[in-house]
Amino acid sequence: MPTEVPTATDNRTASDIAAADRITGLDALELGPKRSKAALGGRVWRSAWPKLLAVVIVVLGWQIVVWAQWKPEYVLPGPATVFGDLGTLITTGDFWDGVRLTMLRAVTGFALAVLIGTIVGAAVSRFAPLRAAIGSLITGLQTMPSIMWFPLAILLFQISESAIMFVVVIGAAPSVANGLISGIDYVPRTWLRVGQVLGMTGFAKYRHLILPASLPSFISGLKQGWAFSWRSLMAGELLVIVPGALSIGVRMQQARDLSESSLVISFIIVVLVIGILIDMLFNAADNALRKRWGLTGS
Amino acid sequence: MSILEATDLRTDRDAVVRLDSVSKQYGSGGNALLALDRVSLTVAKGEFVCLLGASGCGKSTLLSLVAGLDQISGGTLDIGGRHVSLMFQEAALYPWLSVAGNVELPMRLRGVARAERRRRAEELLETVRLSGFGHKRPHELSGGMRQRVALARSLAQDADVLLMDEPFGALDAMTRDILHDELERIWREQDLTVLFVTHNVREAVRLGDRVVLLSSRPGRVIEDFPIGHARPRRIDSPEVSGQAAEITDRLRAEVARHAN
Numbered sequence: 001m002p003t004e005v006p007t008a009t010d011n012r013t014a015s016d017i018a019a020a021d022r023i024t025g026l027d028a029l030e031l032g033p034k035r036s037k038a039a040l041g042g043r044v045w046r047s048a049w050p051k052l053l054a055v056v057i058v059v060l061g062w063q064i065v066v067w068a069q070w071k072p073e074y075v076l077p078g079p080a081t082v083f084g085d086l087g088t089l090i091t092t093g094d095f096w097d098g099v100r101l102t103m104l105r106a107v108t109g110f111a112l113a114v115l116i117g118t119i120v121g122a123a124v125s126r127f128a129p130l131r132a133a134i135g136s137l138i139t140g141l142q143t144m145p146s147i148m149w150f151p152l153a154i155l156l157f158q159i160s161e162s163a164i165m166f167v168v169v170i171g172a173a174p175s176v177a178n179g180l181i182s183g184i185d186y187v188p189r190t191w192l193r194v195g196q197v198l199g200m201t202g203f204a205k206y207r208h209l210i211l212p213a214s215l216p217s218f219i220s221g222l223k224q225g226w227a228f229s230w231r232s233l234m235a236g237e238l239l240v241i242v243p244g245a246l247s248i249g250v251r252m253q254q255a256r257d258l259s260e261s262s263l264v265i266s267f268i269i270v271v272l273v274i275g276i277l278i279d280m281l282f283n284a285a286d287n288a289l290r291k292r293w294g295l296t297g298s
Numbered sequence: 299m300s301i302l303e304a305t306d307l308r309t310d311r312d313a314v315v316r317l318d319s320v321s322k323q324y325g326s327g328g329n330a331l332l333a334l335d336r337v338s339l340t341v342a343k344g345e346f347v348c349l350l351g352a353s354g355c356g357k358s359t360l361l362s363l364v365a366g367l368d369q370i371s372g373g374t375l376d377i378g379g380r381h382v383s384l385m386f387q388e389a390a391l392y393p394w395l396s397v398a399g400n401v402e403l404p405m406r407l408r409g410v411a412r413a414e415r416r417r418r419a420e421e422l423l424e425t426v427r428l429s430g431f432g433h434k435r436p437h438e439l440s441g442g443m444r445q446r447v448a449l450a451r452s453l454a455q456d457a458d459v460l461l462m463d464e465p466f467g468a469l470d471a472m473t474r475d476i477l478h479d480e481l482e483r484i485w486r487e488q489d490l491t492v493l494f495v496t497h498n499v500r501e502a503v504r505l506g507d508r509v510v511l512l513s514s515r516p517g518r519v520i521e522d523f524p525i526g527h528a529r530p531r532r533i534d535s536p537e538v539s540g541q542a543a544e545i546t547d548r549l550r551a552e553v554a555r556h557a558n
């Protein structure tokens with residue numbers, strides 16, 4: 001019958017539409033309603049107030065110790081004096097030259113450490129004999145206090161930038177290498193199986209699977225590496241005073257030689273603030289990645 | 299030419315996957331474990347075959363062998379150089395890629411041009427009814443949606459045979475039921491050949507043209523049930539339930555055999 005053909009087609013379409021509705025409906029149910037984000041101001045305040053509170057507590061404690069006159073004012077000045085001096089300090093061009101020099105050293109040293117750490121880490125995770133030979137050595141190096149390297153560094157490179165760089169790199173590179181190695185080691189099995197099914201081998205496997213998959217661990221390695229390089233650098237600037245290079249560490253030493261406690265504390269605060277700011281950068285990168293990957297709780 | 303030869307010729311032409319007395323043994327000597335024992339199985343082009351068995355029947359092993367992820371220990375396995383794709387219980391999408399990026403990945407590995415990849419990925423997402431979700435991240439989707447993305451990614455491999463290892467095992471009953479309809483539709487529309495592993499008897503009867511029942515430790519083919527019920531089927535229809543009950547009895551008897 002000619003009439004039967006369109007009816008059959010219509011029926012199929014109707015059941016297809018019903019099937020499509022069922023699955024789209026289910027998707028909508030499972031995804032749930034969209035939650036709107038709080039306003040930017042509110043979010044900033046919520047993350048900032050505990051930190052501000054911590055600062056207030058520390059400053060208050062410090063002030064109480066000063067009031068108690070545990071040490072004379074010229075040895076342990078109060079927050080008001082220090083913040084006053086700090087305010088004057090950061091308006092001088094000299095100070096910023098010092099910061100620039102120190103940051104240049106930090107960034108150069110860290111970049112070198114990342115380069116070397118990445119190459120070593122990739123090599124170790126790729127070749128089993130190499131791993132057996134130096135895998136545990138890398139972990140050992142990580143626990144080594146970087147200040148222990150300075151005598152050797154000074155013998156090798158004399159009092160020079162190279163001596164400082166040597167210690168910064170040797171302090172940070174193991175963390176970077178370890179981050180990469182553990183990232184490569186702990187690529188989930190299911191991801192590897194998918195890679196196998198998709199026929200990934202050799203370079204393509206590294207490019208499309210191993211490297212992206214090890215990224216979170218690599219970033220924690222970078223973060224830790226940065227912390228080590230920053231510490232090594234500060235130790236280096238206090239110990240290895242290169243003539244003419246007025247870095248933060250050197251200026252701090254000078255302040256101590258002149259018994260200017262207030263200035264010493266000011267430099268401590270500067271180093272602390274720089275450390276916190278850089279750490280925030282790493283955390284932002286880490287959080288952005290976690291959010292993209294869906295590793296956050298929300 | 300004898301009748302026997304003629305029949306062989308016909309099955310050879312239709313067969314996409316052919317296992318002849320395939321055995322798989324892990325380890326050697328006293329510790330050897332025989333996972334599959336002389337399994338013979340043929341999957342014809344366009345056929346939907348369900349492999350059913352209790353724990354330890356080597357279902358997953360069998361799929362790994364067909365997918366070429368593992369080597370057989372004995373017998374012959376012939377897929378005639380065809381391409382196979384394998385789907386798992388976990389969608390295992392890569393979190394650093396968008397949904398569309400995941401679907402495009404097999405094509406990227408084959409060197410398909412970007413514009414063509416985009417177009418095809420869009421088409422495949424539409425096939426699994428996820429158009430408009432391409433820019434999302436895998437974690438933004440539900441389990442059932444992720445599994446459909448994994449299906450689209452498998453389809454993007456343009457494989458001749460789709461192997462599925464309990465792909466709906468981790469989903470709730472309602473989602474699974476709806477995904478059965480979807481898989482059946484896509485299988486029909488795309489003229490796929492599917493080898494589907496499950497331990498869920500009703501699921502096997504709901505989906506399969508044939509249900510191949512395997513024994514456990516070692517895996518052997520106990521029986522090959524043809525499922526003749528008209529499609530589309532419902533998992534709770536009397537036909538499906540009836541046949542499932544019959545197969546369940548065989549499976550229970552097989553499980554009981556391991557009591558002593």
